Amino acid sequence: MPAINAIAADKLVRLLGTPRSPAMIDIRNDAEFDAEPRLIPGAVRRAFTSIPDWAPDFGDASVIVVCNDGGAAGHGAAAWLRQAGADADVLDGGVIGWVGSGHPLLDTAAVPPRDAAGRTLWVTRARPKVDRIACPWLIRRFVDPHAMFLFVPAPEVAGVAARMGATPFDIEDAAVRWTHDGELCTFDVMVEGFGLGAVDGLARLAAIVRGADTGRPNLVPEAAGLLAISLGLSRMYPDDLEQLDAGIAVYDALYRWCRDATDETHDWTSHKPAKSRVRA
Structure with a gap:
Protein backbone atom coordinates (compact mmCIF):
# COMPACT_ATOMS: atom_id res chain seq x y z
CA MET A 1 0.00 0.00 0.00
CA PRO A 2 1.38 3.46 -0.89
CA ALA A 3 2.50 5.78 1.89
CA ILE A 4 0.40 8.75 2.99
CA ASN A 5 0.25 11.42 0.27
CA ALA A 6 1.49 8.96 -2.35
CA ILE A 7 0.02 7.40 -5.48
CA ALA A 8 0.78 3.91 -6.76
CA ALA A 9 2.39 3.55 -10.18
CA ASP A 10 -0.42 1.27 -11.36
CA LYS A 11 -2.94 4.01 -10.57
CA LEU A 12 -0.94 6.84 -12.13
CA VAL A 13 -0.38 4.94 -15.38
CA ARG A 14 -4.16 4.80 -15.87
CA LEU A 15 -4.29 8.60 -15.80
CA LEU A 16 -1.62 9.12 -18.46
CA GLY A 17 -2.89 10.61 -21.69
CA THR A 18 -6.24 11.63 -20.23
CA PRO A 19 -7.60 15.13 -19.55
CA ARG A 20 -7.60 14.28 -15.83
CA SER A 21 -3.92 13.45 -15.70
CA PRO A 22 -2.25 15.45 -12.93
CA ALA A 23 0.74 17.66 -13.55
CA MET A 24 3.83 15.50 -13.06
CA ILE A 25 7.05 17.11 -11.86
CA ASP A 26 10.30 15.17 -12.06
CA ILE A 27 12.68 16.54 -9.42
CA ARG A 28 15.56 14.10 -9.83
CA ASN A 29 19.02 15.62 -9.67
CA ASP A 30 21.34 15.48 -12.67
CA ALA A 31 23.14 12.33 -11.54
CA GLU A 32 19.86 10.49 -11.02
CA PHE A 33 18.53 11.70 -14.36
CA ASP A 34 21.71 10.68 -16.16
CA ALA A 35 21.28 7.17 -14.77
CA GLU A 36 17.76 7.01 -16.28
CA PRO A 37 17.39 9.86 -18.80
CA ARG A 38 13.77 9.17 -19.64
CA LEU A 39 10.65 10.73 -18.18
CA ILE A 40 7.22 9.48 -17.30
CA PRO A 41 5.16 10.56 -20.34
CA GLY A 42 3.83 14.06 -19.78
CA ALA A 43 6.19 14.90 -16.91
CA VAL A 44 8.31 18.05 -16.76
CA ARG A 45 11.63 18.49 -14.99
CA ARG A 46 12.11 21.02 -12.22
CA ALA A 47 15.08 21.49 -9.90
CA PHE A 48 14.49 20.39 -6.31
CA THR A 49 16.80 23.17 -5.16
CA SER A 50 14.58 25.90 -6.61
CA ILE A 51 11.18 24.77 -5.35
CA PRO A 52 10.34 28.22 -3.91
CA ASP A 53 10.72 29.69 -7.40
CA TRP A 54 8.47 27.29 -9.32
CA ALA A 55 5.99 26.03 -6.73
CA PRO A 56 3.62 29.03 -7.22
CA ASP A 57 3.32 28.10 -10.92
CA PHE A 58 1.18 25.12 -9.95
CA GLY A 59 -1.31 27.06 -7.81
CA ASP A 60 -4.18 24.78 -6.81
CA ALA A 61 -3.40 22.15 -9.45
CA SER A 62 -3.31 18.43 -8.86
CA VAL A 63 0.38 17.47 -8.89
CA ILE A 64 2.40 14.27 -8.66
CA VAL A 65 6.02 14.71 -7.62
CA VAL A 66 8.38 12.20 -9.20
CA CYS A 67 11.69 11.63 -7.45
CA ASN A 68 14.19 8.82 -7.83
CA ASP A 69 12.82 6.44 -5.20
CA GLY A 70 9.66 7.94 -3.68
CA GLY A 71 11.56 9.00 -0.57
CA ALA A 72 12.47 12.17 1.28
CA ALA A 73 13.09 14.39 -1.74
CA GLY A 74 9.68 13.65 -3.20
CA HIS A 75 7.79 13.99 0.07
CA GLY A 76 9.58 17.22 0.90
CA ALA A 77 8.76 18.73 -2.48
CA ALA A 78 5.13 17.59 -2.27
CA ALA A 79 4.77 19.11 1.20
CA TRP A 80 6.13 22.42 -0.09
CA LEU A 81 3.72 22.36 -3.01
CA ARG A 82 0.80 21.67 -0.66
CA GLN A 83 1.63 24.67 1.48
CA ALA A 84 1.75 26.70 -1.75
CA GLY A 85 -1.82 25.60 -2.54
CA ALA A 86 -1.38 22.55 -4.78
CA ASP A 87 -2.95 19.15 -4.23
CA ALA A 88 0.36 17.29 -4.30
CA ASP A 89 1.26 13.64 -3.85
CA VAL A 90 4.40 11.59 -4.48
CA LEU A 91 4.82 8.73 -6.93
CA ASP A 92 5.26 5.70 -4.70
CA GLY A 93 8.61 4.08 -5.49
CA GLY A 94 9.65 6.96 -7.74
CA VAL A 95 11.23 6.37 -11.12
CA ILE A 96 12.95 3.23 -9.87
CA GLY A 97 9.60 1.68 -8.98
CA TRP A 98 8.01 2.89 -12.22
CA VAL A 99 10.73 1.27 -14.33
CA GLY A 100 10.54 -1.89 -12.26
CA SER A 101 6.81 -2.12 -12.97
CA GLY A 102 7.47 -2.00 -16.71
CA HIS A 103 5.49 1.18 -17.29
CA PRO A 104 6.21 3.36 -20.38
CA LEU A 105 8.79 6.12 -20.46
CA LEU A 106 9.37 9.05 -22.80
CA ASP A 107 12.63 9.22 -24.76
CA THR A 108 13.72 12.73 -23.80
CA ALA A 109 16.51 12.72 -26.39
CA ALA A 110 13.80 13.02 -29.05
CA VAL A 111 12.10 16.04 -27.45
CA PRO A 112 12.99 19.34 -29.18
CA PRO A 113 14.63 22.17 -27.23
CA ARG A 114 12.31 24.19 -25.02
CA ASP A 115 11.88 27.95 -24.99
CA ALA A 116 12.55 30.27 -22.05
CA ALA A 117 9.17 29.34 -20.56
CA ILE A 133 -4.56 17.46 -35.04
CA ALA A 134 -3.52 13.96 -33.93
CA CYS A 135 0.13 14.93 -33.45
CA PRO A 136 -0.54 17.97 -31.25
CA TRP A 137 -2.85 15.79 -29.16
CA LEU A 138 -0.08 13.21 -28.73
CA ILE A 139 2.46 15.88 -27.83
CA ARG A 140 0.27 17.63 -25.28
CA ARG A 141 -0.88 14.41 -23.64
CA PHE A 142 2.41 12.48 -23.55
CA VAL A 143 5.36 14.77 -24.33
CA ASP A 144 4.83 18.40 -23.32
CA PRO A 145 1.50 19.50 -21.82
CA HIS A 146 2.42 23.13 -22.46
CA ALA A 147 3.50 22.75 -26.11
CA MET A 148 2.58 25.55 -28.51
CA PHE A 149 1.57 25.04 -32.14
CA LEU A 150 1.84 27.48 -35.02
CA PHE A 151 -0.24 26.93 -38.16
CA VAL A 152 1.10 28.84 -41.16
CA PRO A 153 0.86 28.68 -44.98
CA ALA A 154 2.70 25.62 -46.27
CA PRO A 155 5.43 27.57 -48.14
CA GLU A 156 6.28 29.46 -44.93
CA VAL A 157 6.74 26.52 -42.56
CA ALA A 158 10.50 26.20 -43.04
CA GLY A 159 11.06 29.94 -42.74
CA VAL A 160 8.96 30.25 -39.59
CA ALA A 161 10.76 27.27 -38.08
CA ALA A 162 14.14 28.88 -38.74
CA ARG A 163 13.18 32.35 -37.52
CA MET A 164 11.30 31.27 -34.39
CA GLY A 165 13.23 28.18 -33.38
CA ALA A 166 10.15 26.02 -33.89
CA THR A 167 10.15 22.34 -34.81
CA PRO A 168 8.42 21.62 -38.14
CA PHE A 169 6.16 18.60 -38.50
CA ASP A 170 3.95 16.94 -41.10
CA ILE A 171 5.40 18.66 -44.15
CA GLU A 172 6.79 17.31 -47.41
CA ASP A 173 10.49 17.64 -46.66
CA ALA A 174 12.83 14.67 -46.44
CA ALA A 175 15.07 16.63 -44.06
CA VAL A 176 12.29 16.96 -41.48
CA ARG A 177 12.26 14.25 -38.83
CA TRP A 178 8.62 14.47 -37.83
CA THR A 179 6.77 13.70 -41.05
CA HIS A 180 5.53 10.76 -43.11
CA ASP A 181 7.86 7.80 -43.60
CA GLY A 182 6.74 5.47 -46.37
CA GLU A 183 3.29 4.16 -45.45
CA LEU A 184 3.56 5.60 -41.94
CA CYS A 185 1.96 8.93 -41.14
CA THR A 186 3.51 11.54 -38.85
CA PHE A 187 1.56 10.26 -35.86
CA ASP A 188 3.15 6.82 -36.35
CA VAL A 189 6.59 8.39 -36.56
CA MET A 190 6.04 10.35 -33.34
CA VAL A 191 4.73 7.38 -31.37
CA GLU A 192 7.83 5.41 -32.34
CA GLY A 193 10.27 8.32 -32.14
CA PHE A 194 9.24 9.31 -28.62
CA GLY A 195 9.37 5.70 -27.44
CA LEU A 196 5.64 5.58 -26.71
CA GLY A 197 4.78 2.36 -28.50
CA ALA A 198 4.25 0.54 -25.20
CA VAL A 199 1.52 2.94 -24.04
CA ASP A 200 -1.73 0.98 -23.93
CA GLY A 201 -4.03 1.96 -26.79
CA LEU A 202 -1.61 4.06 -28.84
CA ALA A 203 -0.79 1.35 -31.38
CA ARG A 216 -6.77 4.19 -46.72
CA PRO A 217 -10.05 4.45 -44.81
CA ASN A 218 -10.49 0.68 -45.05
CA LEU A 219 -7.25 -0.01 -43.17
CA VAL A 220 -9.21 -0.42 -39.93
CA PRO A 221 -12.98 0.00 -39.46
CA GLU A 222 -12.66 3.19 -37.40
CA ALA A 223 -10.49 5.09 -39.91
CA ALA A 224 -13.40 6.17 -42.11
CA GLY A 225 -15.21 7.59 -39.10
CA LEU A 226 -12.16 9.57 -38.00
CA LEU A 227 -11.74 10.93 -41.52
CA ALA A 228 -15.38 12.03 -41.59
CA ILE A 229 -15.10 13.76 -38.21
CA SER A 230 -11.81 15.43 -39.18
CA LEU A 231 -13.21 16.81 -42.42
CA GLY A 232 -16.31 17.98 -40.61
CA LEU A 233 -14.25 19.81 -37.99
CA SER A 234 -12.20 21.52 -40.69
CA ARG A 235 -15.41 22.97 -42.11
CA MET A 236 -16.86 23.92 -38.75
CA TYR A 237 -13.85 25.93 -37.59
CA PRO A 238 -12.19 28.56 -39.79
CA ASP A 239 -9.69 29.17 -36.98
CA ASP A 240 -7.03 26.45 -36.75
CA LEU A 241 -6.51 26.81 -33.00
CA GLU A 242 -10.23 26.53 -32.32
CA GLN A 243 -10.27 23.43 -34.50
CA LEU A 244 -7.34 22.04 -32.53
CA ASP A 245 -9.18 22.55 -29.24
CA ALA A 246 -12.22 20.72 -30.60
CA GLY A 247 -10.07 17.98 -32.10
CA ILE A 248 -8.25 17.37 -28.81
CA ALA A 249 -11.56 16.25 -27.29
CA VAL A 250 -12.14 13.88 -30.21
CA TYR A 251 -8.77 12.22 -29.72
CA ASP A 252 -9.27 12.06 -25.96
CA ALA A 253 -12.42 10.04 -26.56
CA LEU A 254 -10.89 7.88 -29.29
CA TYR A 255 -7.86 7.11 -27.14
CA ARG A 256 -10.06 5.97 -24.27
CA TRP A 257 -11.98 3.73 -26.65
CA CYS A 258 -8.72 2.27 -27.98
CA ARG A 259 -7.44 1.64 -24.47
CA ASP A 260 -10.54 0.61 -22.57
CA ALA A 261 -13.66 0.03 -24.63
CA THR A 262 -12.94 -1.94 -27.81
CA ASP A 263 -14.85 -4.96 -26.52
CA GLU A 264 -17.94 -2.97 -25.57
CA THR A 265 -21.00 -2.83 -27.79
CA HIS A 266 -24.20 -0.82 -27.70
CA ASP A 267 -27.77 -1.52 -28.76
CA TRP A 268 -31.29 -0.99 -27.45
CA THR A 269 -30.67 -3.17 -24.41
CA SER A 270 -26.95 -2.95 -23.69
CA HIS A 271 -27.41 0.08 -21.42
CA LYS A 272 -30.17 -1.46 -19.32
CA PRO A 273 -29.72 -3.47 -16.11
CA ALA A 274 -29.35 -7.16 -16.91
CA LYS A 275 -32.59 -8.16 -15.17
CA SER A 276 -34.67 -5.85 -17.37
CA ARG A 277 -33.34 -7.11 -20.69
CA VAL A 278 -35.58 -9.21 -22.86
CA ARG A 279 -34.13 -12.66 -23.37
CA ALA A 280 -35.04 -14.97 -26.22
Whole structure:
Protein backbone atom coordinates (compact mmCIF):
# COMPACT_ATOMS: atom_id res chain seq x y z
CA MET A 1 0.00 0.00 0.00
CA PRO A 2 1.38 3.46 -0.89
CA ALA A 3 2.50 5.78 1.89
CA ILE A 4 0.40 8.75 2.99
CA ASN A 5 0.25 11.42 0.27
CA ALA A 6 1.49 8.96 -2.35
CA ILE A 7 0.02 7.40 -5.48
CA ALA A 8 0.78 3.91 -6.76
CA ALA A 9 2.39 3.55 -10.18
CA ASP A 10 -0.42 1.27 -11.36
CA LYS A 11 -2.94 4.01 -10.57
CA LEU A 12 -0.94 6.84 -12.13
CA VAL A 13 -0.38 4.94 -15.38
CA ARG A 14 -4.16 4.80 -15.87
CA LEU A 15 -4.29 8.60 -15.80
CA LEU A 16 -1.62 9.12 -18.46
CA GLY A 17 -2.89 10.61 -21.69
CA THR A 18 -6.24 11.63 -20.23
CA PRO A 19 -7.60 15.13 -19.55
CA ARG A 20 -7.60 14.28 -15.83
CA SER A 21 -3.92 13.45 -15.70
CA PRO A 22 -2.25 15.45 -12.93
CA ALA A 23 0.74 17.66 -13.55
CA MET A 24 3.83 15.50 -13.06
CA ILE A 25 7.05 17.11 -11.86
CA ASP A 26 10.30 15.17 -12.06
CA ILE A 27 12.68 16.54 -9.42
CA ARG A 28 15.56 14.10 -9.83
CA ASN A 29 19.02 15.62 -9.67
CA ASP A 30 21.34 15.48 -12.67
CA ALA A 31 23.14 12.33 -11.54
CA GLU A 32 19.86 10.49 -11.02
CA PHE A 33 18.53 11.70 -14.36
CA ASP A 34 21.71 10.68 -16.16
CA ALA A 35 21.28 7.17 -14.77
CA GLU A 36 17.76 7.01 -16.28
CA PRO A 37 17.39 9.86 -18.80
CA ARG A 38 13.77 9.17 -19.64
CA LEU A 39 10.65 10.73 -18.18
CA ILE A 40 7.22 9.48 -17.30
CA PRO A 41 5.16 10.56 -20.34
CA GLY A 42 3.83 14.06 -19.78
CA ALA A 43 6.19 14.90 -16.91
CA VAL A 44 8.31 18.05 -16.76
CA ARG A 45 11.63 18.49 -14.99
CA ARG A 46 12.11 21.02 -12.22
CA ALA A 47 15.08 21.49 -9.90
CA PHE A 48 14.49 20.39 -6.31
CA THR A 49 16.80 23.17 -5.16
CA SER A 50 14.58 25.90 -6.61
CA ILE A 51 11.18 24.77 -5.35
CA PRO A 52 10.34 28.22 -3.91
CA ASP A 53 10.72 29.69 -7.40
CA TRP A 54 8.47 27.29 -9.32
CA ALA A 55 5.99 26.03 -6.73
CA PRO A 56 3.62 29.03 -7.22
CA ASP A 57 3.32 28.10 -10.92
CA PHE A 58 1.18 25.12 -9.95
CA GLY A 59 -1.31 27.06 -7.81
CA ASP A 60 -4.18 24.78 -6.81
CA ALA A 61 -3.40 22.15 -9.45
CA SER A 62 -3.31 18.43 -8.86
CA VAL A 63 0.38 17.47 -8.89
CA ILE A 64 2.40 14.27 -8.66
CA VAL A 65 6.02 14.71 -7.62
CA VAL A 66 8.38 12.20 -9.20
CA CYS A 67 11.69 11.63 -7.45
CA ASN A 68 14.19 8.82 -7.83
CA ASP A 69 12.82 6.44 -5.20
CA GLY A 70 9.66 7.94 -3.68
CA GLY A 71 11.56 9.00 -0.57
CA ALA A 72 12.47 12.17 1.28
CA ALA A 73 13.09 14.39 -1.74
CA GLY A 74 9.68 13.65 -3.20
CA HIS A 75 7.79 13.99 0.07
CA GLY A 76 9.58 17.22 0.90
CA ALA A 77 8.76 18.73 -2.48
CA ALA A 78 5.13 17.59 -2.27
CA ALA A 79 4.77 19.11 1.20
CA TRP A 80 6.13 22.42 -0.09
CA LEU A 81 3.72 22.36 -3.01
CA ARG A 82 0.80 21.67 -0.66
CA GLN A 83 1.63 24.67 1.48
CA ALA A 84 1.75 26.70 -1.75
CA GLY A 85 -1.82 25.60 -2.54
CA ALA A 86 -1.38 22.55 -4.78
CA ASP A 87 -2.95 19.15 -4.23
CA ALA A 88 0.36 17.29 -4.30
CA ASP A 89 1.26 13.64 -3.85
CA VAL A 90 4.40 11.59 -4.48
CA LEU A 91 4.82 8.73 -6.93
CA ASP A 92 5.26 5.70 -4.70
CA GLY A 93 8.61 4.08 -5.49
CA GLY A 94 9.65 6.96 -7.74
CA VAL A 95 11.23 6.37 -11.12
CA ILE A 96 12.95 3.23 -9.87
CA GLY A 97 9.60 1.68 -8.98
CA TRP A 98 8.01 2.89 -12.22
CA VAL A 99 10.73 1.27 -14.33
CA GLY A 100 10.54 -1.89 -12.26
CA SER A 101 6.81 -2.12 -12.97
CA GLY A 102 7.47 -2.00 -16.71
CA HIS A 103 5.49 1.18 -17.29
CA PRO A 104 6.21 3.36 -20.38
CA LEU A 105 8.79 6.12 -20.46
CA LEU A 106 9.37 9.05 -22.80
CA ASP A 107 12.63 9.22 -24.76
CA THR A 108 13.72 12.73 -23.80
CA ALA A 109 16.51 12.72 -26.39
CA ALA A 110 13.80 13.02 -29.05
CA VAL A 111 12.10 16.04 -27.45
CA PRO A 112 12.99 19.34 -29.18
CA PRO A 113 14.63 22.17 -27.23
CA ARG A 114 12.31 24.19 -25.02
CA ASP A 115 11.88 27.95 -24.99
CA ALA A 116 12.55 30.27 -22.05
CA ALA A 117 9.17 29.34 -20.56
CA GLY A 118 9.99 25.62 -20.72
CA ARG A 119 7.67 24.87 -23.66
CA THR A 120 8.33 23.15 -26.96
CA LEU A 121 7.30 25.13 -30.04
CA TRP A 122 6.03 23.41 -33.18
CA VAL A 123 5.04 24.65 -36.63
CA THR A 124 3.07 23.03 -39.43
CA ARG A 125 0.78 23.77 -42.35
CA ALA A 126 -2.44 25.67 -41.80
CA ARG A 127 -5.90 24.11 -42.18
CA PRO A 128 -5.23 20.80 -40.42
CA LYS A 129 -7.24 17.67 -41.05
CA VAL A 130 -6.00 14.43 -39.41
CA ASP A 131 -2.25 14.20 -38.67
CA ARG A 132 -1.94 17.88 -37.77
CA ILE A 133 -4.56 17.46 -35.04
CA ALA A 134 -3.52 13.96 -33.93
CA CYS A 135 0.13 14.93 -33.45
CA PRO A 136 -0.54 17.97 -31.25
CA TRP A 137 -2.85 15.79 -29.16
CA LEU A 138 -0.08 13.21 -28.73
CA ILE A 139 2.46 15.88 -27.83
CA ARG A 140 0.27 17.63 -25.28
CA ARG A 141 -0.88 14.41 -23.64
CA PHE A 142 2.41 12.48 -23.55
CA VAL A 143 5.36 14.77 -24.33
CA ASP A 144 4.83 18.40 -23.32
CA PRO A 145 1.50 19.50 -21.82
CA HIS A 146 2.42 23.13 -22.46
CA ALA A 147 3.50 22.75 -26.11
CA MET A 148 2.58 25.55 -28.51
CA PHE A 149 1.57 25.04 -32.14
CA LEU A 150 1.84 27.48 -35.02
CA PHE A 151 -0.24 26.93 -38.16
CA VAL A 152 1.10 28.84 -41.16
CA PRO A 153 0.86 28.68 -44.98
CA ALA A 154 2.70 25.62 -46.27
CA PRO A 155 5.43 27.57 -48.14
CA GLU A 156 6.28 29.46 -44.93
CA VAL A 157 6.74 26.52 -42.56
CA ALA A 158 10.50 26.20 -43.04
CA GLY A 159 11.06 29.94 -42.74
CA VAL A 160 8.96 30.25 -39.59
CA ALA A 161 10.76 27.27 -38.08
CA ALA A 162 14.14 28.88 -38.74
CA ARG A 163 13.18 32.35 -37.52
CA MET A 164 11.30 31.27 -34.39
CA GLY A 165 13.23 28.18 -33.38
CA ALA A 166 10.15 26.02 -33.89
CA THR A 167 10.15 22.34 -34.81
CA PRO A 168 8.42 21.62 -38.14
CA PHE A 169 6.16 18.60 -38.50
CA ASP A 170 3.95 16.94 -41.10
CA ILE A 171 5.40 18.66 -44.15
CA GLU A 172 6.79 17.31 -47.41
CA ASP A 173 10.49 17.64 -46.66
CA ALA A 174 12.83 14.67 -46.44
CA ALA A 175 15.07 16.63 -44.06
CA VAL A 176 12.29 16.96 -41.48
CA ARG A 177 12.26 14.25 -38.83
CA TRP A 178 8.62 14.47 -37.83
CA THR A 179 6.77 13.70 -41.05
CA HIS A 180 5.53 10.76 -43.11
CA ASP A 181 7.86 7.80 -43.60
CA GLY A 182 6.74 5.47 -46.37
CA GLU A 183 3.29 4.16 -45.45
CA LEU A 184 3.56 5.60 -41.94
CA CYS A 185 1.96 8.93 -41.14
CA THR A 186 3.51 11.54 -38.85
CA PHE A 187 1.56 10.26 -35.86
CA ASP A 188 3.15 6.82 -36.35
CA VAL A 189 6.59 8.39 -36.56
CA MET A 190 6.04 10.35 -33.34
CA VAL A 191 4.73 7.38 -31.37
CA GLU A 192 7.83 5.41 -32.34
CA GLY A 193 10.27 8.32 -32.14
CA PHE A 194 9.24 9.31 -28.62
CA GLY A 195 9.37 5.70 -27.44
CA LEU A 196 5.64 5.58 -26.71
CA GLY A 197 4.78 2.36 -28.50
CA ALA A 198 4.25 0.54 -25.20
CA VAL A 199 1.52 2.94 -24.04
CA ASP A 200 -1.73 0.98 -23.93
CA GLY A 201 -4.03 1.96 -26.79
CA LEU A 202 -1.61 4.06 -28.84
CA ALA A 203 -0.79 1.35 -31.38
CA ARG A 204 -4.48 0.86 -32.14
CA LEU A 205 -5.02 4.62 -32.33
CA ALA A 206 -2.03 4.97 -34.66
CA ALA A 207 -3.57 2.51 -37.11
CA ILE A 208 -6.80 4.53 -37.14
CA VAL A 209 -4.95 7.79 -37.75
CA ARG A 210 -2.81 6.17 -40.46
CA GLY A 211 -5.85 4.91 -42.33
CA ALA A 212 -7.65 8.25 -42.12
CA ASP A 213 -4.60 10.33 -43.04
CA THR A 214 -3.15 8.31 -45.92
CA GLY A 215 -6.18 7.69 -48.09
CA ARG A 216 -6.77 4.19 -46.72
CA PRO A 217 -10.05 4.45 -44.81
CA ASN A 218 -10.49 0.68 -45.05
CA LEU A 219 -7.25 -0.01 -43.17
CA VAL A 220 -9.21 -0.42 -39.93
CA PRO A 221 -12.98 0.00 -39.46
CA GLU A 222 -12.66 3.19 -37.40
CA ALA A 223 -10.49 5.09 -39.91
CA ALA A 224 -13.40 6.17 -42.11
CA GLY A 225 -15.21 7.59 -39.10
CA LEU A 226 -12.16 9.57 -38.00
CA LEU A 227 -11.74 10.93 -41.52
CA ALA A 228 -15.38 12.03 -41.59
CA ILE A 229 -15.10 13.76 -38.21
CA SER A 230 -11.81 15.43 -39.18
CA LEU A 231 -13.21 16.81 -42.42
CA GLY A 232 -16.31 17.98 -40.61
CA LEU A 233 -14.25 19.81 -37.99
CA SER A 234 -12.20 21.52 -40.69
CA ARG A 235 -15.41 22.97 -42.11
CA MET A 236 -16.86 23.92 -38.75
CA TYR A 237 -13.85 25.93 -37.59
CA PRO A 238 -12.19 28.56 -39.79
CA ASP A 239 -9.69 29.17 -36.98
CA ASP A 240 -7.03 26.45 -36.75
CA LEU A 241 -6.51 26.81 -33.00
CA GLU A 242 -10.23 26.53 -32.32
CA GLN A 243 -10.27 23.43 -34.50
CA LEU A 244 -7.34 22.04 -32.53
CA ASP A 245 -9.18 22.55 -29.24
CA ALA A 246 -12.22 20.72 -30.60
CA GLY A 247 -10.07 17.98 -32.10
CA ILE A 248 -8.25 17.37 -28.81
CA ALA A 249 -11.56 16.25 -27.29
CA VAL A 250 -12.14 13.88 -30.21
CA TYR A 251 -8.77 12.22 -29.72
CA ASP A 252 -9.27 12.06 -25.96
CA ALA A 253 -12.42 10.04 -26.56
CA LEU A 254 -10.89 7.88 -29.29
CA TYR A 255 -7.86 7.11 -27.14
CA ARG A 256 -10.06 5.97 -24.27
CA TRP A 257 -11.98 3.73 -26.65
CA CYS A 258 -8.72 2.27 -27.98
CA ARG A 259 -7.44 1.64 -24.47
CA ASP A 260 -10.54 0.61 -22.57
CA ALA A 261 -13.66 0.03 -24.63
CA THR A 262 -12.94 -1.94 -27.81
CA ASP A 263 -14.85 -4.96 -26.52
CA GLU A 264 -17.94 -2.97 -25.57
CA THR A 265 -21.00 -2.83 -27.79
CA HIS A 266 -24.20 -0.82 -27.70
CA ASP A 267 -27.77 -1.52 -28.76
CA TRP A 268 -31.29 -0.99 -27.45
CA THR A 269 -30.67 -3.17 -24.41
CA SER A 270 -26.95 -2.95 -23.69
CA HIS A 271 -27.41 0.08 -21.42
CA LYS A 272 -30.17 -1.46 -19.32
CA PRO A 273 -29.72 -3.47 -16.11
CA ALA A 274 -29.35 -7.16 -16.91
CA LYS A 275 -32.59 -8.16 -15.17
CA SER A 276 -34.67 -5.85 -17.37
CA ARG A 277 -33.34 -7.11 -20.69
CA VAL A 278 -35.58 -9.21 -22.86
CA ARG A 279 -34.13 -12.66 -23.37
CA ALA A 280 -35.04 -14.97 -26.22
